[in-house]
Amino acid sequence: MNGVFDLAGTDGVGPVIVPDEEPVFRAEWEKAVFPMFAMCFRAGFFGVDQFRHGMEHIDPAVYLKSPYYEHWVHTVEHFGEKLGKLDMAELDRRTAHYLANPDAPLPEHADAPELLAFVNAVVPAGAPAKRPSDKVARFKVGDIVRVDRSAPKGHTRRARYVRGAVGEVVMHHGPMVYPDTAGNGLGENPEHVYTLRFTSEELWGAEHAEPNGSVYFDVWDPYIELVTSATDNTEGAVA
Amino acid sequence: MSATIRTQEEIAARVKALESMLIESGVMTTQAIDRMVEIYEHEVGPQLGAKVVAKAWSDPDFKARLVEDASEACKELGISGLQGEDMVVVENSESVHNVIVCTLCSCYPWPVLGLPPNWYKDPQYRAAITREPRKVLSEAFGFTVLDNAEVRVWDSSSEMRYWVLPQRPGGTDGWTEEQLSELVTRDSMIGVGPVAPVAS
Numbered sequence: 001m002n003g004v005f006d007l008a009g010t011d012g013v014g015p016v017i018v019p020d021e022e023p024v025f026r027a028e029w030e031k032a033v034f035p036m037f038a039m040c041f042r043a044g045f046f047g048v049d050q051f052r053h054g055m056e057h058i059d060p061a062v063y064l065k066s067p068y069y070e071h072w073v074h075t076v077e078h079f080g081e082k083l084g085k086l087d088m089a090e091l092d093r094r095t096a097h098y099l100a101n102p103d104a105p106l107p108e109h110a111d112a113p114e115l116l117a118f119v120n121a122v123v124p125a126g127a128p129a130k131r132p133s134d135k136v137a138r139f140k141v142g143d144i145v146r147v148d149r150s151a152p153k154g155h156t157r158r159a160r161y162v163r164g165a166v167g168e169v170v171m172h173h174g175p176m177v178y179p180d181t182a183g184n185g186l187g188e189n190p191e192h193v194y195t196l197r198f199t200s201e202e203l204w205g206a207e208h209a210e211p212n213g214s215v216y217f218d219v220w221d222p223y224i225e226l227v228t229s230a231t232d233n234t235e236g237a238v239a
Numbered sequence: 240m241s242a243t244i245r246t247q248e249e250i251a252a253r254v255k256a257l258e259s260m261l262i263e264s265g266v267m268t269t270q271a272i273d274r275m276v277e278i279y280e281h282e283v284g285p286q287l288g289a290k291v292v293a294k295a296w297s298d299p300d301f302k303a304r305l306v307e308d309a310s311e312a313c314k315e316l317g318i319s320g321l322q323g324e325d326m327v328v329v330e331n332s333e334s335v336h337n338v339i340v341c342t343l344c345s346c347y348p349w350p351v352l353g354l355p356p357n358w359y360k361d362p363q364y365r366a367a368i369t370r371e372p373r374k375v376l377s378e379a380f381g382f383t384v385l386d387n388a389e390v391r392v393w394d395s396s397s398e399m400r401y402w403v404l405p406q407r408p409g410g411t412d413g414w415t416e417e418q419l420s421e422l423v424t425r426d427s428m429i430g431v432g433p434v435a436p437v438a439s
Contacts, residue, residue, distance in 0.1 A: 008342035010366040016379035029254040035275035043266040061242045068360045094256035115271040126324040129398035157396045213390040218397035
């Protein structure tokens with residue numbers, strides 16, 4: 001979707017502020033939110049692509065101004081409500097309760113060994129997105145390709161700044177889960193993934209691009225169309 | 240959807256309410272929450288990436304394997320996992336300087352760098368780094384890339400996770416891997432800063 005989260009090349013959002021030091025978690029509530037990604041993933045709230053799409057639905061003004069982990073709260077609520085796993089009226093009632101009584105305790109509960117085991121297993125193992133597929137890769141390293149102008153309203157990883165741009169295939173990673181279906185609840189449908197290299201001039205225009213720069217961006221096979229095959233491309237690189 | 244910007248107190252209350260419901264429905268326990276936090280506060284952090292870089296600086300065969308397949312090479316050191324299932328190391332040289340970003344969200348190679356600093360996830364860095372990398376590096380990080388070096392910005396739009404292999408600094412001949420790893424900063428593996436200065 002054409003959302004404000006797609007930030008590359010946006011001007012006027014202010015300078016990058018880099019504090020000298022900061023803790024991993026800046027508040028106690030951040031410590032409670034961070035594990036929700038893994039734990040709600042386990043409970044079937046979302047896959048990683050849907051998780052991202054949930055954040056893309058946040059009101060743009062809130063998205064730009066809220067602390068990072070609040071984005072995660074929104075996506076957990078989004079899928080909790082959608083799947084009927086969270087009673088939103090009850091959530092509002094409890095929010096009012098904890099606002100009035102910030103030190104009120106959490107519900108008493110027993111430890112769950114299977115949840116602890118899941119955390120200890122998933123952190124080192126991860127959740128790989130590579131998949132086997134019978135699909136034949138349409139492109140190879142050295143091909144010159146153009147990103148299509150398609151602007152889906154659902155989830156996609158087609159950042160606006162690369163749409164229509166011409167780049168060179170520099171890596172081929174094999175088939176991986178396809179965000180344009182997985183992020184919209186339509187299944188994994190693996191597609192080949194490539195890294196493209198774009199010159200800064202191609203993306204921003206010769207007049208506005210910094211000299212001697214390039215951007216590398218990953219695309220799935222359906223995002224691109226062939227301009228010049230590597231076999232016919234004796235230069236071997238984008239000029 | 241509402242455009243209300245919440246205060247820290249309001250967010251804390253909302254989170255505690257959500258946490259209480261997820262606990263009651265068996266999705267989370269405070270024990271599992273505490274373990275997850277402990278891992279990323281104390282176990283998984285940039286010291287792991289520094290170990291990989293120091294080994295690559297010391298062992299040409301390992302470096303070749305790292306550049307060929309970073310995930311497999313890191314597993315040799317027991318380093319792997321969530322948000323770094325498929326990693327690619329990009330190597331700095333005299334003529335190329337690499338820097339990473341996720342313009343669409345906040346993707347970052349957790350197994351080698353831990354969780355990202357807030358500036359990496361904030362809109363300002365994500366908006367500017369693909370467009371004006373030299374300016375951002377210089378103004379926000381005080382880091383100048385020479386004009387004759389190409390700046391390559393790696394935008395992590397897929398589940399591939401890129402990170403930077405900085406150049407080994409001069410004056411470190413004969414150093415042990417442990418000594419070398421002390422020089423490797425988080426910022427040097429993101430590509431926004433140098434390795435630590437070598438005391439002469």
